[in-house]
Amino acid sequence: MKRWESQRQWLTKEREQVLDRLQHSGEYGLDDPMNDELGELSGYDNHPADIGSELFERGKDLALRDLDHIRLQQIDQALQAIDEGRYGVCNRCGSPIPEERLEANPLAALCLACKQEDERLHPMRERPLEEAFLHPGFGRTATDDTSNVAFDGEDAWEAVARFNQRPSYARDYEGYGNVSLDDNEGVVEQTDRISNEEYESQLP
Known part of the structure; x- marks a missing residue:
């Protein structure tokens, strides 16, 4: 466990920062409902584009908050792995993860080869959900x-x-x-x- 002390310190500090952001919704601009921030009596405007920019910003703020929730889970999993002596071992193949990789990314749970294979097998995972819905062209109505x-x-x-x-x-x-x-x-x-x-x- 002493071997990964620097990683533990980084993970603990990062966890505190993420938790602080999550506990204060103002960090994401989510303190008030969107209508209150706009100063409007209603969000039902004559045209959806009237609040298009504000809706985009609200969606971006929600996405940043969701990313922090995912990051907190990854940090907790890494800290648990350190406590159980499993840290630094690839979750897929069980081979040791190089220390250089863990120094660059203490959240790494896969070795480089498995990470590359994972990205090859799931190329669309980080892409917008709408792309899978729209591909192939006319896929929903093609006969x-x-x-x-x-x-x-x-x-x-x-x-x-x-x-x-x-x-x-x-x-x-x-x-x-x-x-x-x-x-x-x-x-x-x-x-x-x-x-x-x-x-x-x-x-x-």
């Missing part, structure tokens, strides 16, 4: 590989995309020669076409 012939999400996207197609421009881009604009794109009212230079040149 291409089934016997279902319903109008699915991909069909809806293709239908909407067709409204933005311009055949004459597509031919131009594909090398069919220059095609003149036939939909008045870029054309404005005559008065709006007058540039500032043209206007100044007409002044007496």
Whole structure:
């Protein structure tokens, strides 16, 4: 146990700091309800974007608090491992964790090889939850590989995309020669076409 005394001191100090933050919600800006901080009678505004920035900040503060809860659990597990003589041993393969690694990160519970393997097997674990929900594209409504012939999400996207197609421009881009604009794109009212230079040149 004396062997890991420096790690124990660091973990104990870190635990006190995390606990102090958790015991004072003001550290995360969570002392008051969001509506009270905004000075609004109600959070139901005309448009969700009216309090978009404030809602983002509140979500960030909650995430910081949750991270401290997770960090406190990791610290307690490391301190318990020191008390039980299990500290410095990889939780997965049982091989010793190099002291250099524990000096750099006293919370390390896996050796370097197991940590790299863990990150390889769980590449999405640290990614936003929404990414798993959105992958693959149209995953929730795709019916291409089934016997279902319903109008699915991909069909809806293709239908909407067709409204933005311009055949004459597509031919131009594909090398069919220059095609003149036939939909008045870029054309404005005559008065709006007058540039500032043209206007100044007409002044007496």
